[in-house]
Amino acid sequence: MKKLLALAISLYCFGINAQHTFTGKVIDNTTQQSISFATIYFPELENGTTANENGEFSIEIGSGAFKLVVSSIGYETKSLQIKIPMSEGFIIALSESAIEMEEVIISTPFHKLQSENVMKVEQKKIKELKASGAVTLAEGITNIAGVESVTTGNSIGKPVIRGLSSNRVLVYTQGVRLENQQYGDEHGLGINDAGIESVEVIKGPASLLYGSDALGGVLYLNPERFANANESSADASVNYFSNTRGYATNAGYKASKDGFKFLFRGSLTEHSDYETNRYRVTNSRYREQDFKAGLGYQASKFKIEFRYNLNNAKIGLPEEIGIQSTNRAPLLPYQNIDNHIFSSKSTLFFEDSSLDVVLGYTYNNRKEFEEHHHHDEDEHEDEDDHEDEEDHEDEHDEDEEITEPALHMKLKTFSYNVKYNLPELGRFETILGVQGMNQANTNYGEEILIPNATTNDFGVLATSHIHFETVDVQLGARYDYRNIAIENNAEKSFNSFNGALGFKTDIFNRVTARLNLASGFRAPNLAELASDGTHEGTNRYEIGNINLDYEQNLQVDLALEYKNEHVELFANGFYNKVNDYIYLNPNGEFIEDDPVFIYEQQDATLYGGEFGLHLHPHPLDWLHFESSFETVTGKLDNDDYLPLIPANSLTNTVRVEFDFKSVKDSYVFVKLRSTFAQNNTNPFETASDAYNLLSVGIGGSFEFLKNDMAVTLSATNLLDTEYIHHLSRLKPDGILNMGRNVNLGITYTL
Known part of the structure; x- marks a missing residue:
């Protein structure tokens, strides 16, 4: 047990000591002006940050070769492979685009942007599906072309x-x-x-x-x-x-x-x-x-x-x-x-x-x-006597409290x-x-x-x-x-x-x-x-x-x-x-x-x-x-x-x-x-x-x-x-x- 604890502590200390500060700036490829509040994300690490109003960013990252995805509204999403540690002042230039921002596709093995993917994969934000008025997730996915749902009312799809x-x-x-x-x-x-x-x-x-x-x-x-590094x-x-x-x-x-x-x-x-x-x-x-x-x-x-x-x-x-x-x-x-x-x-x-x-x-x-068969007579009596519907529902509620599945x-x-x-x-x-x-x-x-x-x-x-x-x-x-x-x-x-x-x-x-x-x-x-x-x-x-x-x-x-x-x-x-x-x-x-x-x-x-x-x-x-x-x-x-x-x-x-x-x-x-x-x-x-x-x-x-x-x-x-x-x-x-x-x-x- 002591050896396991020592190993865990050493791994933790190694992780802390081996962190590197990766800094850079996001700019417009044409004007060379900074792009405010661009998103910087490492999909393999599931970690990222947001650039400030001057397009500058800083994040603690360990050593290794990682994929970096940079995106901003109105610009083409950029994916590149980088190796940490690297020199400071890394410049990332994005090109203007009317096409919506891309996301990394997680369901395929190489975690690429859809534009880089060999296989066609549809991706939708849950936020978008809910904004369309979908009551449930099963209903929401029917907004994706080629996807439908076998339904039982609203609850089952x-x-x-x-x-x-x-x-x-x-x-x-x-x-x-x-x-x-x-x-x-x-x-x-x-x-x-x-x-x-x-x-x-x-x-x-x-x-x-x-x-x-x-x-x-x-x-x-x-x-x-999860939240970006040091954020909540x-x-x-x-x-x-x-x-x-x-x-x-x-x-x-x-x-x-x-x-x-x-x-x-x-x-x-x-x-x-x-x-x-x-x-x-x-x-x-x-x-x-x-x-x-x-x-x-x-x-x-x-x-x-x-x-x-x-x-x-x-x-x-x-x-x-x-x-x-x-x-x-x-x-x-x-x-x-x-x-x-x-x-x-x-x-x-x-x-x-x-x-x-x-x-x-x-x-x-x-x-x-x-409902078991011995309840049938009671239900027919309720219907014959035309009892109040709310009372009828209460009887069902009582049944469900005592009925075994x-x-x-x-x-x-x-x-x-x-x-x-x-x-x-x-x-x-x-x-x-x-x-x-x-x-x-x-x-x-x-x-x-x-x-x-x-x-x-x-x-x-x-x-x-x-x-x-x-x-x-x-x-x-x-x-x-x-x-x-x-x-x-x-x-x-x-x-x-x-x-x-x-x-x-x-x-x-x-x-x-x-x-x-x-x-x-x-x-x-x-x-x-x-x-x-x-x-x-x-x-x-x-x-x-x-x-x-x-x-x-x-x-x-x-x-x-x-x-x-x-x-x-x-x-x-x-x-x-x-x-x-x-x-x-x-x-x-x-x-x-x-x-x-x-x-x-x-x-x-x-x-x-x-x-x-x-x-x-x-x-x-x-x-x-x-x-x-x-x-x-x-x-x-x-x-x-x-x-x-x-x-x-x-x-x-x-x-x-x-x-x-x-x-x-x-x-x-x-x-x-x-x-x-x-x-x-x-x-x-x-x-x-x-x-x-x-x-x-x-x-x-x-x-x-x-x-x-x-x-x-x-x-x-x-x-x-x-x-x-x-x-x-x-x-x-x-x-x-x-x-x-x-x-x-x-x-x-x-």
């Missing part, structure tokens, strides 16, 4: 990337994979947007980077950054939603001093049943509590951080239109879910290389409550991700990695949908980024092995080799082309292999197939992008061939009045893309017009269309950005989203009608009591249009999506 969802889309948060029984249609993200800084979307197979379950893509949630800040916000008479509040504080840094954030969200212009959707109400915390330390040759997230959600499961009220306590049936996420991320820096170690532990405690599952997942960033060899950047997880599912309730089982994953990968004068190439290969041991049943093993090859080049002046070819695989999940029971959320009896093989796909992506000072154009097309696609199919039988669905396999094909433009005419840089069209078609080899394929849509947005007297970062927007009819449906689906949704918003920030206050006001579905989204799980019952909603948000920063 799961990402759909180019027509693929559930276990085909992997979600990462705090740098670790999120496991929360995501196979189910009514199992949501389980993540609150408070404390999330941005979201990145990889559209297409990412098995090379993330292994099984990333066959369709990755939703990567970046947690908020606090903020609080509140959002009110008129439609649900709901609110979302959160408050946080973060600080950094002498290499140590910490943050914490808490939030509370409550919504009553959402309203259409005909009725409120009974039991679409929910309550969510969320707490996030982080602790980090950084020295010269290493850094480490720990993060923790606790999310508790009590979610009503709507079944039919009944009681009309604005109460927020869910009725039966409802879910009560606790989701714990622990993560640690460590980096050891060598002279010209580094070692990253990410460990994660996720504990998902899922309880689903439902019908379905109770605990999912415990330990994951690891170790990557060695080799020294650069000429034009080559190379990463070697090992990833894996151990997962245990255990049942405690009277009903069992999926059995107890243990899953073990192991994968090894190698990938390189090669820089040539006119083209960048990224390639890699990976091997994965998965073993699933099912209690009282069978043990199944799956393995697969996968690879990826991509090119980025400027084919014409200002035209960038990205061509990527990647394979992916997905082992069948526990529900597909061994489910045998009624899935209450979907009102169907599901029967697994122990003989299922793994899915294997090959996807080709072509992304073209044109940029100048006036306009940006993009065209992203894809073709995705999935062998042995697993899907649910009704067999015409019924068990306990529920239709029986069985898991089958067949080859499938998906194709489509996203196309759009962003017009910002110079010198009218304050005016923005954005338009995007997205389409996807999915078919089985027997010519049946795949289920849950989103309808084609066109989104047009006009946005004006301005500073008005003491109000800064101000904006006004008008958005029209046109969703086309979806007639290409699976045999057990119904077609969906076309509709248009109009949204408007305004926002800005100003000084209040010597601190910044930001205010946003937006209205979604402004015309109170009646519509049913094709991916709504309430669609078979003809239940409408949410009507007009006005959102007022206030954030105060200390």
Whole structure:
């Protein structure tokens, strides 16, 4: 113990003694004038600072070779490799640009700006998604072209990337994979947007980077950054939603001093049943509590951080239109879910290389409550006697206090991700990695949908980024092995080799082309292999197939992008061939009045893309017009269309950005989203009608009591249009999506 303590003290002292002061100045490349308040950030160190009004900055950094990213509004973001220590007075020149500032892409292995990336990755700030009026994170990500959501009311949403969802889309948060029984249609993200800084979307197979379950893509949630060196800040916000008479509040504080840094954030969200212009959707109400915390330390040759997230959600499961009220306590049936996420991320820096170690532990405690048959008579008596609705709700509340969960599952997942960033060899950047997880599912309730089982994953990968004068190439290969041991049943093993090859080049002046070819695989999940029971959320009896093989796909992506000072154009097309696609199919039988669905396999094909433009005419840089069209078609080899394929849509947005007297970062927007009819449906689906949704918003920030206050006001579905989204799980019952909603948000920063 004494030796360990001595080692820790010596490492700490070494870190302090080896720090160097890196100073410099940011200037305009044309005028040579200083650029005030530019952002200086080291993505590998997750540390940075802000230049002063004279463009000068100073920061304590350890020895080594690091990537430096410098950005400022109105200028092109600059990324460069530097070596510390270096001479003082480092000058960084930025070029003017009407294009918005770039961010470092974290979800891809080499952490580059998107303009440098071989793979096309979409990135959006959570702040932007909330300003558009999104009620939840799941709704917010649908503002990204090519991304949709399978929804159960407002409370439950799961990402759909180019027509693929559930276990085909992997979600990462705090740098670790999120496991929360995501196979189910009514199992949501389980993540609150408070404390999330941005979201990145990889559209297409990412098995090379993330292994099984990333066959369709990755939703990567970046947690908020720690405070800059020797700085601190606090903020609080509140959002009110008129439609649900709901609110979302959160408050946080973060600080950094002498290499140590910490943050914490808490939030509370409550919504009553959402309203259409005909009725409120009974039991679409929910309550969510969320707490996030982080602790980090950084020295010269290493850094480490720990993060923790606790999310508790009590979610009503709507079944039919009944009681009309604005109460927020869910009725039966409802879910009560606790989701714990622990993560640690460590980096050891060598002279010209580094070692990253990410460990994660996720504990998902899922309880689903439902009414037992002995309550039915009492309910019918209540209806016959026409008792007061509020009293009726109170009886439900009493029931939920005494009812044991019908379905109770605990999912415990330990994951690891170790990557060695080799020294650069000429034009080559190379990463070697090992990833894996151990997962245990255990049942405690009277009903069992999926059995107890243990899953073990192991994968090894190698990938390189090669820089040539006119083209960048990224390639890699990976091997994965998965073993699933099912209690009282069978043990199944799956393995697969996968690879990826991509090119980025400027084919014409200002035209960038990205061509990527990647394979992916997905082992069948526990529900597909061994489910045998009624899935209450979907009102169907599901029967697994122990003989299922793994899915294997090959996807080709072509992304073209044109940029100048006036306009940006993009065209992203894809073709995705999935062998042995697993899907649910009704067999015409019924068990306990529920239709029986069985898991089958067949080859499938998906194709489509996203196309759009962003017009910002110079010198009218304050005016923005954005338009995007997205389409996807999915078919089985027997010519049946795949289920849950989103309808084609066109989104047009006009946005004006301005500073008005003491109000800064101000904006006004008008958005029209046109969703086309979806007639290409699976045999057990119904077609969906076309509709248009109009949204408007305004926002800005100003000084209040010597601190910044930001205010946003937006209205979604402004015309109170009646519509049913094709991916709504309430669609078979003809239940409408949410009507007009006005959102007022206030954030105060200390």
